[in-house]
Amino acid sequence: MIAIAHFIAITCYIGAAALAAVPFARPVGAPVRGVVGLLGIGIAVHALALLTFAHREGAVPLTGLGPSLSFAGFVLAVTLWIVELIAHEVTLTLVAAPLAALPTTFANVIGLTPGHEPAGVRGLWLFAHIALSFVGIAAFATAAAAGTMYLVERRELRSRRFGPIFRFFPPLATLDRVNHVAAIAGWLGLTLGIVLAAAYSIAYREMNVLQLLWGTGAWLCVSAVALGRVLGRWQARRAALYSSVSFVAVLVLYVAFRVAGPGAGNFL
């Protein structure tokens, strides 16, 4: 049941991305309702899968590699859905929906096996840290997606090519605004998540070096983008470029740690 629900959610995410791409192939308007609706169905089914997992295992789906990847994909899909509802723009789905489908697919392939989860206050503490960190990463991914689209569209406009990207991508100002807001949201989420993690490590004298390195790296990247935008008043292109490149770096770092590091059943 959980695997089938995951499969349906992945299909909805990919389907939403494909639907958002239709205007690039055929002369039709952006199917906003269809994309938002499909994404909403995917999120609902994904939530059902995670709830079923939590009910079956008696644990929140935050620990263990499979559950945490699935939860990461879920949070990213929810973030994307909220952005689309607010902005009435669905082209962001082209980049962000596959980003949500990817970890969900991995989770489904490797299977959802719960990791060790402490009970009581300690468990709640850990839950808050992981949830906030995932929210921060999802917002960071959204900023990176908006930044990538900004760079692509900017190049089209500067080189005076008036093809499908010119017609169907949102205005540069909209993408810049999404990048700005998402970078700040990502910074807030990751900062709170890391503060909780640091306090947790000190209180319970427990530390994972890889998690520390990766979390700190991700936090430094998103902090640079957020502070650059707010304090340094970075121009849109620099912020877009930096958020895209640094998010890819964070992903590469994660994959490298996963490959090199121990603990096959854990997120890191």
Next chain:
Amino acid sequence: MPVIVAGISHRGAPVAIREKIAYRPVELVPTLAALRDRSGAREGVLLSTCNRTELYLVEGAGDALPFIWAELSARLGEEASAYGYVRRDREAVAHLFRVAAGLDSMILGEAQIHGQVRDAWSACRSQSGTVLNRLFQTSLQVAGRIRADTAIARGAASVSTAALQLARQIFGSLTGRRAMVLGAGEMAELALECLAAEGVRTAVVANRTFERAVALAARYGATAMHYEQCWEQLAGVDVLLCSTAAPHPVVTADHVRAAVERRRHQPLCILDIAMPRDVDPAVRQLENVYLYDLDDLHAVVATNLERRRAELPAVETVIAAEVERFWQWLAGLAAVPVLTRFRGEMERVRQQELQEALHRLGALPPEQRAVVEQLSRSLMNKFLHGPTVRLRAAAANGRGLGVIDALRYLFDLADSPTRDDEPVLPPAAEAARTTDDAQQGEP
């Protein structure tokens, strides 16, 4: 031959011809009334815009075409048919649907013609009737559906709207943005009008001749300034529109660089619609500057029009289906007078037989008399219901025109007097009737 359209349009007639034939709104009804008198046409609508003058008629007994050309030729002062075209029947219906949807317009898919068709029909309502009212109403519905369901009207199709499309793709909504217009000529005025319609908050007009700048700015609530002062204002502007008659670039890279630095990396959109160009091409290399000239705007228009043209097969499919539906309705209309006469004849026979029967029965109490009357009426209705329904259906699908003639023949309805406002058979019906007559060899 019931429906005919004849006229001239931008496709075959230059503007010098079109402007001579164009009718003012007050002339439409008198012209149509006179034409109907002369030609015997039952209904008429005259559509006259800057790109076309067309007469839509539902013909009477004779051919209305010579009278249409006579009318148009008299107005032109020479033979109008040399520039014109004629469409009859289904083609006439399809033509109006294409016109209303903007397929026959100078700019493919333009929306203005929709309102012009509606206005022409409204103005000529006293001259139109069942057929043309239905035809024009349907054409407006079909055009609306085509615009909504296809991309035939999407994207900018003129230089000024392409300029706005480019600016919107950078800034999103232009409401509250600041714009500067260099020049005070016709193109500058058109651009200023478009910017004002988009909600641009502050528009600045700069021109070498200050008085012209003041006059133009006053018309659109903008601010006028001397040419030399405008560079100081450039940093506060989001959209710079250049349309001067200067023979060399007036906006240099130094002007723009200084402004961009003061704008703290905010984008600046420069639309150069002047010929020769007003903006030094080196400006394009500056960071955060988006410079577009006339070639770029034409490229946007061409891309959009190409996209609109790609929609033509889908649009033609919709039109073909709607023409068929309209024609079925028109064919169904042909059965109405025959059915009316048929039922009238049956009613006459019923009354006659009823009176005879009542006479033979002698003095009946009123309630018994009512029963007999009701019996005769009920029998007649039951006998006629099936044939009536089948006849209507057959006429509507175009296969039962021989049945209509058979009915005329069997019940001797052919010689019945024809009312003036009676709908006439569509040409397909006439053709089919001729064929049926030939096959039957009767009467």
